[in-house]
Amino acid sequence: xxxxxxxxxxxxxxxxxxxxxxxxxxxxxxxxxxxxxxxxxxxxxxxxxxxxxxxxxxxxxxxxxxxxxxxxxxxxxxxxxxxxxxxxxxxxxxxxxxxxxxxxxxxxxxxxxxxxxxxxxxxxxxxxxxxxxxxxxxxxxxxxxxxxxxxxxxxxxxxxxxxxxxxxxxxxxxxxxxxxxxxxxxxxxxxxxxxxxxxxxxxxxxxxxxxxxxxxxxxxxxxxxxxxxxxxxxxxxxxxxxxxxxxxxxxxxxxxxxxxxxxxxxxxxxxxxxxxxxxxxxxxxxxxxxxxxxxxxxxxxxxxxxxxxxxxxxxxxxxxxxxxxxxxxxxxxxxxxxxxxxxxxxxxxxxxxxxxxxxxxxxxxxxxxxxxxxxxxxxxxxxxxxxxxxxxxxxxxxxxxxxxxxxxxxxxxxx
Amino acid sequence: xxxxxxxxxxxxxxxxxxxxxxxxxxxxxxxxxxxxxxxxxxxxxxxxxxxxxxxxxxxxxxxxxxxxxxxxxxxxxxxxxxxxxxxxxxxxxxxxxxxxxxxxxxxxxxxxxxxxxxxxxxxxxxxxxxxxxxxxxxxxxxxxxxxxxxxxxxxxxxxxxxxxxxxxxxxxxxxxxxxxxxxxxxxxxxxxxxxxxxxxxxxxxxxxxxxxxxxxxxxxxxxxxxxxxxxxxxxxxxxxxxxxxxxxxxxxxxxxxxxxxxxxxxxxxxxxxxxxxxxxxxxxxxxxxxxxxxxxxxxxxxxxxxxxxxxxxxxxxxxxxxxxxxxxxxxxxxxxxxxxxxxxxxxxxxxxxxxxxxxxxxxxxxxxxxxxxxxxxxxxxxxxxxxxxxxxxxxxxxxxxxxxxxxxxxxxxxx
Numbered sequence: 075x076x077x078x079x080x081x082x083x084x085x086x087x088x089x090x091x092x093x094x095x096x097x098x099x100x101x102x103x104x105x106x107x108x109x110x111x112x113x114x115x116x117x118x119x120x121x122x123x124x125x126x127x128x129x130x131x132x133x134x135x136x137x138x139x140x141x142x143x144x145x146x147x148x149x150x151x152x153x154x155x156x157x158x159x160x161x162x163x164x165x166x167x168x169x170x171x172x173x174x175x176x177x178x179x180x181x182x183x184x185x186x187x188x189x190x191x192x193x194x195x196x197x198x199x200x201x202x203x204x205x206x207x208x209x210x211x212x213x214x215x216x217x218x219x220x221x222x223x224x225x226x227x228x229x230x231x232x233x234x235x236x237x238x239x240x241x242x243x244x245x246x247x248x249x250x251x252x253x254x255x256x257x258x259x260x261x262x263x264x265x266x267x268x269x270x271x272x273x274x275x276x277x278x279x280x281x282x283x284x285x286x287x288x289x290x291x292x293x294x295x296x297x298x299x300x301x302x303x304x305x306x307x308x309x310x311x312x313x314x315x316x317x318x319x320x321x322x323x324x325x326x327x328x329x330x331x332x333x334x335x336x337x338x339x340x341x342x343x344x345x346x347x348x349x350x351x352x353x354x355x356x357x358x359x360x361x362x363x364x365x366x367x368x369x370x371x372x373x374x375x376x377x378x379x380x381x382x383x384x385x386x387x388x389x390x391x392x393x394x395x396x397x398x399x400x401x402x403x404x405x406x407x408x409x410x411x412x413x414x415x416x417x418x419x420x421x422x423x424x425x426x427x428x429x430x431x432x433x434x435x436x437x438x439x440x441x442x443x444x445x446x447x448x449x450x451x452x453x454x455x456x457x458x459x460x461x462x463x464x465x466x467x468x469x470x471x472x473x474x475x476x477x478x479x480x481x482x483x484x485x486x487x488x489x
Numbered sequence: 490x491x492x493x494x495x496x497x498x499x500x501x502x503x504x505x506x507x508x509x510x511x512x513x514x515x516x517x518x519x520x521x522x523x524x525x526x527x528x529x530x531x532x533x534x535x536x537x538x539x540x541x542x543x544x545x546x547x548x549x550x551x552x553x554x555x556x557x558x559x560x561x562x563x564x565x566x567x568x569x570x571x572x573x574x575x576x577x578x579x580x581x582x583x584x585x586x587x588x589x590x591x592x593x594x595x596x597x598x599x600x601x602x603x604x605x606x607x608x609x610x611x612x613x614x615x616x617x618x619x620x621x622x623x624x625x626x627x628x629x630x631x632x633x634x635x636x637x638x639x640x641x642x643x644x645x646x647x648x649x650x651x652x653x654x655x656x657x658x659x660x661x662x663x664x665x666x667x668x669x670x671x672x673x674x675x676x677x678x679x680x681x682x683x684x685x686x687x688x689x690x691x692x693x694x695x696x697x698x699x700x701x702x703x704x705x706x707x708x709x710x711x712x713x714x715x716x717x718x719x720x721x722x723x724x725x726x727x728x729x730x731x732x733x734x735x736x737x738x739x740x741x742x743x744x745x746x747x748x749x750x751x752x753x754x755x756x757x758x759x760x761x762x763x764x765x766x767x768x769x770x771x772x773x774x775x776x777x778x779x780x781x782x783x784x785x786x787x788x789x790x791x792x793x794x795x796x797x798x799x800x801x802x803x804x805x806x807x808x809x810x811x812x813x814x815x816x817x818x819x820x821x822x823x824x825x826x827x828x829x830x831x832x833x834x835x836x837x838x839x840x841x842x843x844x845x846x847x848x849x850x851x852x853x854x855x856x857x858x859x860x861x862x863x864x865x866x867x868x869x870x871x872x873x874x875x876x877x878x879x880x881x882x883x884x885x886x887x888x889x890x891x892x893x894x895x896x897x898x899x900x901x902x903x904x
Contacts, residue, residue, distance in 0.1 A: 270720035287719065291765060303754035303777050304702065304846040305685035305870065308745055315755055316741055319734035326731055329723055339718035340730055342765045343758070350706060350757045350775040350813075360765040362718050398765075431719040455720065 168462020
């Protein structure tokens with residue numbers, strides 16, 4: 075154990091890889107546009123694939139287009155220990171989101187190979203397909219993809235998911251073959267930038283993720299009666315915007331009242347006919363609620379339903395609530411959390427436990443195997459923009475935690 | 490007095506005129522599109538002008554394009570008693586809004602002429618230009634037109650106000666010459682459909698307008714910070730939509746708390762970036778407040794300003810309030826109101842006193858002379874649509890009240 079725990083990755087090499095990948099899709103503003111399935115995505119996949127091969131991995135592409143590099147274990151029959159993340163970006167992305175996890179995985183393998191070390195388990199580094207939009211890659215591996223509803227996947231390129239998968243070497247018809255299980259994946263660990271400011275604000279080097287929050291989205295349509303803003307007395311109005319304002323505040327208050335600190339947002343709202351001199355006749359809005367606890371999510375939705383009924387009655391409007399999205403939370407596996415914590419102590423890095431309130435490939439991977447996530451700080455919590463920044467040293471710390479966590483897990487899952 | 494008070498207009502002839510004018514601009518839906526300055530507006534003006542001439546009036550067009558028919562008085566030096574309204578419509582208008590006032594004025598003159606009767610004062614019937622949009626016609630007569638800011642008038646045709654006025658025989662350069670004063674206009678009375686449901690709900694034949702409400706419009710821009718709806722904790726958000734929701738409710742509550750029953754509306758609101766998963770960074774909205782009392786308007790705006798400060802502080806947002814429009818209320822002259830009331834009693838018509846919460850040509854006319862308005866019911870309060878309806882009998886009642894009110898005023902202003 076002593077020897078293994080002193081194994082360290084090459085920080086310069088890791089950060090050089092990050093900077094080289096950042097050139098692909100670089101915009102004049104400094105942001106990166108590398109949408110899944112675009113020529114930029116393909117170019118990045120090609121480069122990463124080369125790096126995998128150079129690191130001594132065998133590479134395959136599954137039916138979901140996931141790029142999977144495998145570094146052989148001493149026992150090739152053992153299930154793999156997997157890591158990875160994604161290299162696609164949002165339209166104005168930064169250079170760390172996703173990329174850090176993929177390139178740290180490759181750097182871990184480079185380091186093992188330099189040390190002439192093969193673990194008991196094979197190591198897999200997975201580049202998941204289209205994390206920023208459809209999440210088709212991790213869903214396919216987790217077996218949660220909607221195999222009968224290709225139309226539910228709408229890639230940002232505007233093309234069908236079938237066409238998109240073909241572009242990157244996948245195959246929609248064979249998608250079910252991408253599914254994995256605990257039998258061949260002993261555990262999955264993802265290193266990612268926080269995309270929030272908890273670590274920076276608490277001056278911690280590492281965040282140990284307790285789980286990824288679940289999400290409920292509802293569309294709310296409020297129908298009142300459009301009317302003359304001058305001649306319609308206040309007491310007979312059916313003002314859809316007054317009702318919507320009450321819904322917006324109810325959503326906030328419901329989240330604030332919960333001890334687990336969930337988040338709830340009305341980010342989208344449109345008014346019709348939207349004229350200064352007409353009492354609004356209709357408002358459509360969308361509610362987004364997230365928490366680590368399914369019970370808390372259900373409780374908040376239950377409260378919202380009651381509030382909405384009271385608001386409809388108070389404002390003489392009709393309010394229709396339609397489900398848009400329901401994603402269950404995924405908890406991190408205790409053995410993986412414990413391993414990360416032990417490694418942080420060994421490496422002298424400060425840490426805290428926190429939920430991930432953003433979605434990641436781990437959200438789906440945690441449904442089929444023991445999952446854990448390692449967060450490193452994001453400057454000012456900024457992400458999805460050219461302002462996204464994690465220092466070279468912080469990236470190096472993250473990759474060292476990943477390496478040593480995989481070494482720990484190799485012991486634990488062998489037992 | 491006995492003879493005069495028994496003079497009655499010809500209801501069939503009036504309603505026939507209303508129906509004939511309604512053919513101009515008639516849409517497949519049944520609504521009427523007769524925007525000011527369009528060929529339909531010109532066609533209607535031409536027809537109305539013919540009716541004025543046939544009724545024994547001399548006709549002139551002033552620099553604002555107002556069409557003014559004059560029926561001679563016994564004393565041609567006396568100031569005129571004026572009536573009238575408009576014949577332009579909104580894009581989907583009805584057949585009574587404005588038209589009833591103009592055609593009843595002509596019907597009054599027809600009736601006087603049939604009775605071989607000339608009053609002491611000349612009678613003027615005025616077709617005001619573009620009541621539904623710029624109100625340039627009544628503003629020019631009241632001397633409140635913005636002579637140095639033609640760009641502030643944006644006619645619905647998309648052409649400049651100069652070009653539009655030329656189309657109908659007016660002349661922007663000469664606009665100041667359209668201004669009138671009490672010296673040549675002893676009083677102005679306008680008959681109009683209510684465009685609200687007060688008369689129908691209280692089962693009254695006639696509404697005696699106490700005055701036309703003033704209006705204040707403000708643009709409110711709220712700047713918070715757009716942020717990830719998942720990773721931004723509730724307690725550090727600067728959510729512009731949460732602030733806007735509080736403003737919407739404050740606007741309503743401020744109006745409700747006033748005893749004079751003012752109205753206050755947020756009819757326009759837009760959210761940015763308006764995405765379900767982003768905390769709103771900016772909201773722009775517009776507030777419209779109306780009341781008969783200038784003091785009440787000022788008091789409400791004062792309260793709104795204080796509320797806005799508190800909301801900005803509570804939500805950690807910046808809120809900027811910009812004036813959009815300020816129209817002072819105009820009160821109806823007591824002698825005119827009294828005359829209308831007396832006539833209603835003579836004719837056996839039920840009545841009530843009420844403010845006009847919509848704008849009319851009388852709003853401006855009341856700034857230069859004694860003004861009064863006669864309302865007749867609108868079915869279900871509907872207006873500005875093909876559903877606008879006032880029965881032939883109700884139209885006839887209104888025109889009879891107008892005729893007899895002018896006879897009353899002829900006595901009063903002679904003294």
